[in-house]
Amino acid sequence: MIKGQYVDLRVIDKDDEYILKGWASxxxxxxFIPTVFPNRQLFIKNGLLGVYSDKSSINLLIQIEDxxxxxxxxxxxxxxxxxxxxISVTIYAKNCWGRGYGFDALxxxxxxxxxxxxxxxxxxNIIEDNERAIKCFEKAGYEKExxxxxxxxxxxxxxxxxxxxxxxx
Amino acid sequence: xxxxxxxxVRPVENEDIPTIFQWSSDYELKELFDFRVAFLNKxxxxxxxxxxxxxxxxxxxxxxxxxxxxxxxxxxxTEVDFINKKANCFLYIGEQExxxxxxxxxxxxxxxxxxFNKLNLNRLESYVFDFNKKAIKCYKRCGLKVEGIIREGxxxxxxxxxxxxxxxxxxxxxxxxxxxxxx
Numbered sequence: 539m540i541k542g543q544y545v546d547l548r549v550i551d552k553d554d555e556y557i558l559k560g561w562a563s564x565x566x567x568x569x570f571i572p573t574v575f576p577n578r579q580l581f582i583k584n585g586l587l588g589v590y591s592d593k594s595s596i597n598l599l600i601q602i603e604d605x606x607x608x609x610x611x612x613x614x615x616x617x618x619x620x621x622x623x624x625i626s627v628t629i630y631a632k633n634c635w636g637r638g639y640g641f642d643a644l645x646x647x648x649x650x651x652x653x654x655x656x657x658x659x660x661x662x663n664i665i666e667d668n669e670r671a672i673k674c675f676e677k678a679g680y681e682k683e684x685x686x687x688x689x690x691x692x693x694x695x696x697x698x699x700x701x702x703x704x705x706x707x
Numbered sequence: 708x709x710x711x712x713x714x715x716v717r718p719v720e721n722e723d724i725p726t727i728f729q730w731s732s733d734y735e736l737k738e739l740f741d742f743r744v745a746f747l748n749k750x751x752x753x754x755x756x757x758x759x760x761x762x763x764x765x766x767x768x769x770x771x772x773x774x775x776x777x778x779x780x781x782x783x784x785t786e787v788d789f790i791n792k793k794a795n796c797f798l799y800i801g802e803q804e805x806x807x808x809x810x811x812x813x814x815x816x817x818x819x820x821x822x823f824n825k826l827n828l829n830r831l832e833s834y835v836f837d838f839n840k841k842a843i844k845c846y847k848r849c850g851l852k853v854e855g856i857i858r859e860g861x862x863x864x865x866x867x868x869x870x871x872x873x874x875x876x877x878x879x880x881x882x883x884x885x886x887x888x889x890x
Contacts, residue, residue, distance in 0.1 A: 618790070619789065
């Protein structure tokens, strides 16, 4: 378990699958996530847990006090030679939005990636409309490095993605 | 394939197994670096090669003479660790007529370039038995330092011998190669 200021990040077990399923079927939550809603993985047995037990990525459950799970964060597409990885943080529990939990999880996982996993660069491609996430990444030390044009088809149109990254100093 | 002046370093293929089998049956050679001088039969050697091939922490390479294409030695990177960015290396020249002619040194330079500049590692280490004078000399020439001693870590020919932990860091390698001092 990794401890942040407000949140703890812990490994995902088979018992957690019910939580994941509930979350991945909430349309509002999935608005900014680059998957098709409803998540096709749900219809594949063990599919969702399969996604979260992939060996080439690190997937952790975000929980607040009393071990209440509120979201998931991941380091994935890890390239250990170049020492780069993609990061994502999603707070699925809507009543926990806007309280800084996402920022805390992002900051904690970023530090873990840079200083424990020894990554050189961590990046994320964020849907351009997701201003809250962009601000959150900036606060955590990420910089905008460019725009990926019409890179994701979501809800009837192509979306631009903002590419953001942090490089170990 | 990694290309040097006189040698190339490439992955071990099945057709190399008969040659490696000959080396692994050579007591004088094997006692220099193997913890147990156990002789493997061909099947056991094949499964060792197969194990190395599928293990993501191992890179099994052989050293081949550039002009004749003959394999003359082997180099295995073990415990390749991309988080702590280090690997252990063991290297030997198995063909008698290629021993003592700087082939090992050339191979080690190629391996260091591979480890530091291609695999992006920070540290390369090797365990060398104290009676393997040629290897110690070769490693020192290549910039590896003796960092520590495992006292009486190996039993050979009726007595215990020390093992040297030798290693080189990326920054030391860069300092060395920036000066144009490359094999």
